[in-house]
Amino acid sequence: MQNTIKIAIIGYGNVGRGAVKAIGRNADMKLACILSRSPERVRKELGDMVSVFTADSIDELKKADVAILCSGSKDDLPIQGPFYAKYINTVDSYDNHSQALSYFKAMDNAAREAGTVSCVSIGWDPGTFSLQRVMGNALIPGSKTYGFYGTTPKGGISMGHSDAIRRIDGVQDARQYTHAIPEAIESARSGESHELKPGDMHWRECFVVAKDGADTTKIEHEIKNMEGYFASYKTIVHFVSQEELDVKCSGFPHDGLVISSGKTGDSNGALIEYRNVWDSNPEATANILVAHARAAKRLADENRRGAFTILDIPPAYLSPHSREELIRSFL
Amino acid sequence: MQNTIKIAIIGYGNVGRGAVKAIGRNADMKLACILSRSPERVRKELGDMVSVFTADSIDELKKADVAILCSGSKDDLPIQGPFYAKYINTVDSYDNHSQALSYFKAMDNAAREAGTVSCVSIGWDPGTFSLQRVMGNALIPGSKTYGFYGTTPKGGISMGHSDAIRRIDGVQDARQYTHAIPEAIESARSGESHELKPGDMHWRECFVVAKDGADTTKIEHEIKNMEGYFASYKTIVHFVSQEELDVKCSGFPHDGLVISSGKTGDSNGALIEYRNVWDSNPEATANILVAHARAAKRLADENRRGAFTILDIPPAYLSPHSREELIRSFL
Numbered sequence: 226m227q228n229t230i231k232i233a234i235i236g237y238g239n240v241g242r243g244a245v246k247a248i249g250r251n252a253d254m255k256l257a258c259i260l261s262r263s264p265e266r267v268r269k270e271l272g273d274m275v276s277v278f279t280a281d282s283i284d285e286l287k288k289a290d291v292a293i294l295c296s297g298s299k300d301d302l303p304i305q306g307p308f309y310a311k312y313i314n315t316v317d318s319y320d321n322h323s324q325a326l327s328y329f330k331a332m333d334n335a336a337r338e339a340g341t342v343s344c345v346s347i348g349w350d351p352g353t354f355s356l357q358r359v360m361g362n363a364l365i366p367g368s369k370t371y372g373f374y375g376t377t378p379k380g381g382i383s384m385g386h387s388d389a390i391r392r393i394d395g396v397q398d399a400r401q402y403t404h405a406i407p408e409a410i411e412s413a414r415s416g417e418s419h420e421l422k423p424g425d426m427h428w429r430e431c432f433v434v435a436k437d438g439a440d441t442t443k444i445e446h447e448i449k450n451m452e453g454y455f456a457s458y459k460t461i462v463h464f465v466s467q468e469e470l471d472v473k474c475s476g477f478p479h480d481g482l483v484i485s486s487g488k489t490g491d492s493n494g495a496l497i498e499y500r501n502v503w504d505s506n507p508e509a510t511a512n513i514l515v516a517h518a519r520a521a522k523r524l525a526d527e528n529r530r531g532a533f534t535i536l537d538i539p540p541a542y543l544s545p546h547s548r549e550e551l552i553r554s555f556l
Numbered sequence: 557m558q559n560t561i562k563i564a565i566i567g568y569g570n571v572g573r574g575a576v577k578a579i580g581r582n583a584d585m586k587l588a589c590i591l592s593r594s595p596e597r598v599r600k601e602l603g604d605m606v607s608v609f610t611a612d613s614i615d616e617l618k619k620a621d622v623a624i625l626c627s628g629s630k631d632d633l634p635i636q637g638p639f640y641a642k643y644i645n646t647v648d649s650y651d652n653h654s655q656a657l658s659y660f661k662a663m664d665n666a667a668r669e670a671g672t673v674s675c676v677s678i679g680w681d682p683g684t685f686s687l688q689r690v691m692g693n694a695l696i697p698g699s700k701t702y703g704f705y706g707t708t709p710k711g712g713i714s715m716g717h718s719d720a721i722r723r724i725d726g727v728q729d730a731r732q733y734t735h736a737i738p739e740a741i742e743s744a745r746s747g748e749s750h751e752l753k754p755g756d757m758h759w760r761e762c763f764v765v766a767k768d769g770a771d772t773t774k775i776e777h778e779i780k781n782m783e784g785y786f787a788s789y790k791t792i793v794h795f796v797s798q799e800e801l802d803v804k805c806s807g808f809p810h811d812g813l814v815i816s817s818g819k820t821g822d823s824n825g826a827l828i829e830y831r832n833v834w835d836s837n838p839e840a841t842a843n844i845l846v847a848h849a850r851a852a853k854r855l856a857d858e859n860r861r862g863a864f865t866i867l868d869i870p871p872a873y874l875s876p877h878s879r880e881e882l883i884r885s886f887l
Contacts, residue, residue: 246821250697326883346887353691353828355887356871360684362886363847363874366581476824489843490577493807493835497684500831504824512820516694536872536882540687541865543694551867552657555693556677556686 230522231257232515233289235280235309236296237267239477240318243511244293245275251515253545257289258282283312290525291316291518295511303328307335310343314521316514318348325351333532342525343532347517348510349501354483356535357499361485365495368487371413373426374480375403377502380430381479389454390431393447395439398467400474402430405482414496416486428459432474434467479506516543561853562588563846564620566611566640567627568598570808571649574842575624576606582846584876588620589613614643621856622647622849626842634659638666641674645852647845649679656682664863673856674863678848679841680832685814687866688830692816696826699818702744704736704757705811708833711735711761712810720785721762724778726770729798731805733761736813745827747817759790763805765798810837847874 230253234244237259248256258276261267267277278285286292292309294317296302302319309315310332319328325346336343346352354372361370375381380402390399409426431448435441445462448455465473480502489495503509517535520542524533541551561584565575568590579587589607592598598608609616617623623640625648627633633650640646641663650659656677667674677683685703692701706712711733721730740757762779766772776793779786796804811833820826834840848866851873855864872882 243821247697322887325887326880329883351887353695358886359871359875359877359882363850363876364684364844366578366843489834489836489839490574493839494833495835495840495843496831496833498829498831498833500827500829502825502827502829503820504826505820508820508824509826512697512826513695519694534872534883534887536875536887537870537879539868539870540690540694541867544690544867545694546690548868549657551690552660552865555689556653556656556682556865556867 229253229255230291230519231255231289232518233257233260233286233292233313235260235286235292235294235305236301237261237270238295238297239507240511240514241293241295243505243508244295244515245271246508247512247515250512251519251545253519254515258285260286260292287312289313291521293317293511293514293518295514303331306343306345307331310335310341311339312341314342314525316344316347316517316521318352318510318514319346320348320351322351329532329534337531340530342521342529344517344521344524344534344538345532346534348513349503350481352510352513352535353501354481354499357483357485357497359536361483361497365485365487365489365497368485368495368497369413369416370483370485371421371426373405373410373413373482373484375427376405376410376482376500377478377480379478380404381481382474382477382506383479384477386429386431386454389451390433390448393444395436395444396433397436398434398470400432400470402432404428404430410482410484413484414486414498416488416494416496422457424457424459428461429455431460431462432465432470433462434470435464476504477506478504479509519543519545560584560586561622561850562586562620563849564588564591564617564623564644566591566617566623566625566636567632568592568601569626569628570838571842571845572624572626574836574839575626575846576602577839578843578846581843582850582876584850585846589616591617591623618643620644622852624648624842624845624849626845634662637674637676638662641666641672642670643672645673645856647675647678647848647852649683649841649845650677651679651682653682660863660865668862671861673852673860675848675852675855675865675869676863677865679844680834681812683841683844683866684832685812685830688814688816688828690867692814692828696816696818696820696828699816699826699828700744700747701814701816702752702757704741704744704813704815706734706758707736707741707813707831708809708811710809712812713805713808713837714810715808717760717762717785720782721764721779724775726767726775727764728767729765729801731763731801733763735759735761741813741815744815745817745829747819747825747827753788755788755790759792760786762791762793763796763801764793765801766795807835808837809835810840850874850876
């Protein structure tokens with residue numbers, strides 16, 4: 226057995242909570258400390274089980290092998306990522322697809338300069354789904370790849386869409402569930418449907434709590450016509466009480482499906498599907514981050530430097546098992 | 557665009573045929589030559605489209621960048637693999653799970669000594685399915701992983717089981733289709749079924765052509781009681797004419813499903829599924845081999861040496877696209 230990997234968690238929200246639990250499920254890892262901008266809140270929640278420090282506690286941070294960055298992609302990671310990469314190997318789940326390349330470059334520069342390793346955009350999408358998109362494209366040249374979300378009856382909660390509804394005047398609270406359209410999944414599998422528009426693939430279900438006296442007709446109209454979020458989708462809006470929302474819409478379930486369909490040889494059908502179903506989306510992200518902390522440590526031990534996506538890492542590096550054990554029991 | 561990768565094919569059966577076509581689907585590759593123990597047969601089939609040489613044409617072989625070894629795992633690869641690894645980077649689909657570690661070691665020694673790269677046991681199982689078994693284990697610690705085959709209505713052809721039936725006295729020809737049992741798939745997905753025995757997961761359907769005057773009752777009894785192949789499975793035997801077999805059982809369809817189910821956090825369900833469906837099993841293997849030829853070339857260009865499984869290779873190395881393009885369009 227290798228030495229225990231000492232992990233620091235930076236930022237303690239839902240993903241940070243999941244990371245604490247995920248570390249506990251990996252026998253070769255140990256939670257070294259948590260850095261937070263509100264250490265008192267974290268200490269209150271966790272008690273004495275772990276050392277909690279302020280976000281600028283670099284000396285404490287450097288006692289760990291790898292830091293898992295658990296704060297948000299929108300405002301926090303673009304600043305925190307390059308900052309912490311100067312001091313320690315990092316893993317993060319930066320998930321803004323359109324900015325992923327510039328984030329990668331910023332992290333690559335910071336990590337190369339400091340002589341550290343940074344695994345970036347690690348989660349399930351981007352992350353394991355990215356891996357499948359690349360594999361589908363490489364293993365079935367000419368294939369089309371499709372991504373579906375909310376393939377379970379419940380659907381998958383989209384935090385971004387929920388937030389967008391909450392910003393509407395008169396809305397007290399909201400949850401948005403994305404649903405895949407089964408016929409579109411079958412069409413993607415068949416390899417016969419060359420173009421599926423977003424609105425052909427998904428519909429959106431909104432559970433909304435209106436403030437007392439708010440105009441629900443107006444709210445519903447605003448939701449359904451919101452450009453970039455709902456306008457191009459079939460959207461159903463349910464108005465519910467706060468109590469109903471709290472009971473019906475608890476937790477953060479999410480799931481998705483990547484389909485690559487094409488041909489081999491002259492005309493033989495070829496299909497690769499990859500599906501993840503998570504009762505807890507933030508815990509899923511945390512689990513994937515934690516496995517990549519193992520990879521970050523291993524890359525650093527090999528004197529590798531700079532930023533790595535999931536595509537740059539040999540999959541064996543995610544595993545606690547030796548190469549012999551992997552060949553014997555998993556190959 | 558990188559330089560064209562020159563590929564040699566060694567052994568020209570169904571996988572070799574698939575490799576020729578797969579190379580044609582990859583713009584960055586070129587078929588350099590085919591080595592065969594029966595070059596006349598291959599020349600007859602392919603005409604002037606490619607240079608065909610005898611199996612000992614090492615000088616011709618060495619003009620290629622990578623050789624794809626397309627002969628059988630049972631008798632050929634254990635000898636051919638280490639032999640050709642002395643002269644050129646290789647990719648093979650060695651698929652005898654119980655001997656995979658000793659084959660890996662033999663290839664690793666041969667390739668290290670020669671300064672070449674050998675990608676071994678590359679296909680869909682072992683291969684892409686191995687990758688998913690390792691990822692499931694690493695991303696959901698404590699999860700159980702299950703493998704199902706024949707999840708389509710048609711089922712998947714097992715060549716090994718077909719051959720076993722053909723060796724029975726009185727059998728002229730046979731095809732065996734493996735079928736997954738849907739209830740077992742649901743049970744694996746639920747994460748509640750901890751042990752599924754082979755006979756709980758699959759049943760076997762046999763299409764058999766009996767020789768004139770053969771005792772079909774005896775043949776059926778022998779099939780159903782064959783240890784290691786059929787004895788522990790529900791098995792259905794259909795006797796058919798050669799004509800029926802040729803029409804109904806043409807081609808080599810196969811498919812499979814890897815399911816890893818477990819928990820994240822305290823008790824949240826977590827499920828990863830990976831499914832491959834191939835109208836042509838040998839073409840699928842060929843496609844995966846060809847993508848790994850690209851990886852072998854890249855590893856060799858980095859002065860890496862020795863044997864690699866799919867677990868040891870950064871997934872980006874399978875792709876013709878640059879890192880920037882992968883981050884921009886696939887991450």
